[in-house]
Amino acid sequence: MCSIFGMFGLAAGDDLIALRTQAMELSQRQRHRGPDWSGVYVDQGAILVHERLAIVDPASGAQPLRSPEGDLALAVNGEIYNHRELRAASEYAFTTGSDCEVINALYRAEGAGFLGKLSGIFAFALWDAGRRRFLIARDALGVCPLYWGHDRAGRLCVASEMKSLVGVCADVAPFPPGHVYDSETGEAVRYWTPAWRDYDATAGRTIEPKDLRAAFEAAVHRQMMTDVPYGVLLSGGLDSSLVAAVAASFARRRIEEDDRGEAWWPRLHSFAIGLEGSPDLKAAEVAAEALGTVHHGFRYTFDEGLDALPEVIRHIETYDVTTIRASTPMFLLARRIKAMGVKMVLSGEGSDEIFGGYLYFHKAPSARAFHEETIRKLDALHYYDCLRANKSMSAWGVEARVPFLDTEFLDIAMAFDAESKMVARKGIEKGILREAFEGALPEEILWRQKEQFSDGVGYGWIDGLKAHAEAMVSDREFAAAGARFPHNTPATKEAFFYRTLFEKHFPGEACAATVPGGKSIACSSPAALEWDPAFAAAADPSGRAVRGIHQEALPA
Numbered sequence: 439m440c441s442i443f444g445m446f447g448l449a450a451g452d453d454l455i456a457l458r459t460q461a462m463e464l465s466q467r468q469r470h471r472g473p474d475w476s477g478v479y480v481d482q483g484a485i486l487v488h489e490r491l492a493i494v495d496p497a498s499g500a501q502p503l504r505s506p507e508g509d510l511a512l513a514v515n516g517e518i519y520n521h522r523e524l525r526a527a528s529e530y531a532f533t534t535g536s537d538c539e540v541i542n543a544l545y546r547a548e549g550a551g552f553l554g555k556l557s558g559i560f561a562f563a564l565w566d567a568g569r570r571r572f573l574i575a576r577d578a579l580g581v582c583p584l585y586w587g588h589d590r591a592g593r594l595c596v597a598s599e600m601k602s603l604v605g606v607c608a609d610v611a612p613f614p615p616g617h618v619y620d621s622e623t624g625e626a627v628r629y630w631t632p633a634w635r636d637y638d639a640t641a642g643r644t645i646e647p648k649d650l651r652a653a654f655e656a657a658v659h660r661q662m663m664t665d666v667p668y669g670v671l672l673s674g675g676l677d678s679s680l681v682a683a684v685a686a687s688f689a690r691r692r693i694e695e696d697d698r699g700e701a702w703w704p705r706l707h708s709f710a711i712g713l714e715g716s717p718d719l720k721a722a723e724v725a726a727e728a729l730g731t732v733h734h735g736f737r738y739t740f741d742e743g744l745d746a747l748p749e750v751i752r753h754i755e756t757y758d759v760t761t762i763r764a765s766t767p768m769f770l771l772a773r774r775i776k777a778m779g780v781k782m783v784l785s786g787e788g789s790d791e792i793f794g795g796y797l798y799f800h801k802a803p804s805a806r807a808f809h810e811e812t813i814r815k816l817d818a819l820h821y822y823d824c825l826r827a828n829k830s831m832s833a834w835g836v837e838a839r840v841p842f843l844d845t846e847f848l849d850i851a852m853a854f855d856a857e858s859k860m861v862a863r864k865g866i867e868k869g870i871l872r873e874a875f876e877g878a879l880p881e882e883i884l885w886r887q888k889e890q891f892s893d894g895v896g897y898g899w900i901d902g903l904k905a906h907a908e909a910m911v912s913d914r915e916f917a918a919a920g921a922r923f924p925h926n927t928p929a930t931k932e933a934f935f936y937r938t939l940f941e942k943h944f945p946g947e948a949c950a951a952t953v954p955g956g957k958s959i960a961c962s963s964p965a966a967l968e969w970d971p972a973f974a975a976a977a978d979p980s981g982r983a984v985r986g987i988h989q990e991a992l993p994a
Contacts, residue, residue, distance in 0.1 A: 439582070439832040440501070441471035441598035442513040443487040444563035446572050446621065448593060454480055461485045464606065468599040470753075471515070471832040477501050479511040484565040484572060486513040491835055493517065493782055494665055499536030505546065506531045509568040514538040515598050516560030516582050517839070519660040524555065537663070538562070545573070550620045553629040557660070557846060559839070561613070563596055572621045578630040578845050579788075580615030580820025583828055587611060587948070599829070600755045600944060600952060610948045615820050630845075634852040637809040645854040647874035653851065654874075657844035658684040661784060668782040669775065671838075672708035672731070674721025676868060676879075676886060677786030677795070679729075681841055682708055683878045685784055686729045707780060711736045711771040712895040721883060728880045734778070738770050740902045746770060748939050753833040754825060756953050757926075757940040759933050760961060761826050763903065767895045768830035776834040783831065787823045788842035790961070791815035792851050793859050793868040798962045800861045801969040809856035814963045816852075819843070821954050822961070907932040926955035 443465040445457065458480050465487035469476070472489030479486040479502040488501035494517065503512040518524070521537035530543030538560070544552035545564060550573055561584035564573045574596050576584045586596040587607025596613065597603050603610045613619075616630035633639040658681060662668070670682040689706040708731035710722035719735050726733035743766045751757070754765045775783060790796050794808055802808040824840070831838040841847065858870050866872070872884050911931040919934055920927045925947060928934040944950075956964035967973045 439471050439598075439828060439837045440491050440515045441465065441468040441489040441602075441832075442515050442561065442563055442596070443468070443598070443602055444513060444565075444572075444574070444594075444596040445485040445589075446483065446563075446565070446594045446596075448483050448485070449591070450482070452591075454482070454485075457485060461487050464595075464597065464602045465489060467602045468597065470835060471598060473835045475500055477513075479504075479513075479565070481511070481565065481567050483567065483570050484511070486511055486563060486565060488513040491781065491832075491837060492666070493837055494537045494663065495535035496665055498534045499538070500534075501536075501538070503534065503536060503539050503542060505542050506533060509566060510542050510545065511565045511567070512538065512542050512562060513564075514541060514560055514562040515584075516558055516562070516577065517661075517663065517837075518556055518558040518560065519663055519844075520555075520557040550618060550622075553618050557844070559843075561598060569622075573618060574613065574626075575618040575629075576613050576615050578616045579816060579824065579843050580612075581824050581828065581840055581843060583820070583825060584613040585610055585952075586613050600949065601752070604944055604949065608946070608948060610952070612820065612952055632849060632852070634849070635813055637806045637856070640809065640853055640855050641805075643854040644858060645850070645870075647870060647876075650851065650870065651874040653847050654680070654841065655684050655687075657841040657847040658784065659688055660844060660846075661839045661841045662688060664782050666781045667707075667779055668784070669707040669709055669780045670731070671771070671783050671785045672710050672722045672725055672733070673718040673786070674710065674723070674725050674883060674886070675718070675786070676872065676884065677789040677842065679725045679786075679879050679883050680789075680871070680875055681784050681786050682706070682725065682731060683729055683875070684841075686731055705732055706730075707732045707734065707778070709734050709736070709771060709775055709780075709783065711738060711767045711774070713738065713740065713898055716895050718895055721886060724880055725883045728883070734774070736771060736774050738767060740898060742770065743767065743899060744902075744906060747936075748942075749833075750830070751936060751939045752943045754829040755940075755944065756821070756825060757933070757937045757950075758822065758953055759930070759936060760958070761822055762936050763900055765826045765830045767899070768826060769833055772831045772834040772836050775831075775836050780836065782837045782839065785827050785838045785840055786842060787827050787838075787840045788816075788819065789868065789871065791819060791823075792842060792848070793871050794856070794861075795868045796961045797867065798966055798969065798973065799867055801973075802860060802966075803969060805855060805857040805860060807969070808860055811963060811966050812852070812856065812859075814965060815961075818954065818963065904930075904932050907935040911935055923950070925950050926953065929957070 469489045472491045474492045475490040477488045486502045518537040521540045524540040528543045559577045559581040561582040585600045587610035617626040619626040712719040827838040
């Protein structure tokens with residue numbers, strides 16, 4: 439992952455030298471995302487700064503990308519998986535091999551209406567000096583982070599991470615996924631509204647498991663686009679194991695066997711992390727042995743995780759309890775991966791949202807309710823799992839890609855009736871996905887029960903965090919939580935502890951408002967708590983809180 443910083447709406451009397459210096463300093467706060475190179479563009483109307491993590495075309499793809507005429511300047515964080523097809527259909531005079539340069543080409547040909555043609559993950563800012571016009575856009579689900587706000591002079595600022603806008607923009611907020619802002623209209627409009635968002639468009643539709651499998655294999659293949667060493671995150675759960683299985687099948691193909699002539703770095707490396715004795719580490723070894731990956735299972739201690747917490751929260755920019763619990767081991771794993779020379783990893787985020795993989799989905803009262811909850815979960819991913827995977831990895835200059843959230847795959851996986859996804863199909867969550875990949879994984883992995891990542895790294899991790907917070911936060915402090923934090927008041931001492939760490943780096947109401955609130959169980963939306971009266975009494979968002987379903991359920 440790279441990072442972008444943009445400043446727009448500069449006035450005639452502005453000191454460009456001073457603003458350039460300020461922009462570079464603010465961009466430097468997120469340089470961990472792009473440690474390979476920095477680029478700056480300055481114009482009377484705009485400033486763009488780019489911190490690069492070189493994944494595709496490392497030799498010539500430096501940004502901001504300029505048009506041959508020099509009037510367009512583009513800063514992008516992301517990957518455009520269908521860039522070859524878009525290049526082939528364009529008459530634009532490309533000057534680099536960067537996958538992102540097709541954005542300039544499409545804008546030149548079509549104006550602002552091209553976003554639907556992009557298959558990939560991205561957040562970008564484009565400046566058209568000739569028309570004094572700019573675009574800001576974010577991918578469909580918000581896999582790539584993006585924030586915006588206004589400085590004291592009213593200039594619009596945009597950045598990949600909130601930390602670059604803290605102290606500068608009092609109104610900092612997440613840029614909405616699936617939207618594009620065009621300065622000519624002055625509003626952000628949604629460009630991605632698939633028909634399957636409405637349950638009625640999916641009702642009665644079915645899919646053959648083999649077609650679902652083929653669609654996912656194609657998604658993984660698209661996202662293996664890279665010119666640098668890559669690997670897979672392998673927790674030993676169903677989702678990461680399926681990503682690893684498909685990636686391994688392609689990695690075994692030599693260059694001459696691939697119709698696109700790409701190097702797939704044939705020895706596929708897989709990575710896992712957990713406390714000593716964690717369920718994930720054990721399962722990951724089983725999966726890796728079956729798939730033939732070069733596996734690296736790392737162990738961390740509770741104290742190592744605890745020591746990392748302040749830095750984790752600074753990087754991931756949230757105080758959400760479940761996200762912090764899961765981000766910490768992922769942050770530690772990213773550091774190990776970076777040390778091994780790997781710059782990109784494939785990950786399994788998104789499957790639970792698509793297929794209803796969280797344990798509370800067992801309680802869904804109908805296919806309609808099930809489908810509507812998957813939509814709510816997909817809409818919120820940029821606050822949770824996408825944020826965690828992207829920022830935990832980017833903290834160490836590693837890019838995380840998420841094939842389950844490939845928009846072409848979503849158009850297949852979300853377009854059939856959720857009746858086929860409900861637990862009754864196979865007596866376990868994600869039954870249709872497991873059925874589609876029969877024979878691809880060992881049975882104990884293919885049919886392994888869902889574990890939230892923060893549970894799977896070792897139950898002692900969450901239990902230890904609760905005990906630490908109990909010791910760190912006094913009863914008197916916690917009693918005053920509502921006065922100190924009137925917005926999203928912490929409901930537990932653990933939540934209070936995280937909130938205090940967040941506040942040190944991200945003070946103010948606007949920063950606090952970037953994190954959603956509401957009660958949850960096992961990653962549910964607040965709406966899904968109505969599915970079972972027992973959910974209302976649950977005090978913890980862990981998957982183990984779903985009693986009667988989780989094999990290691992928390993005590994009542």
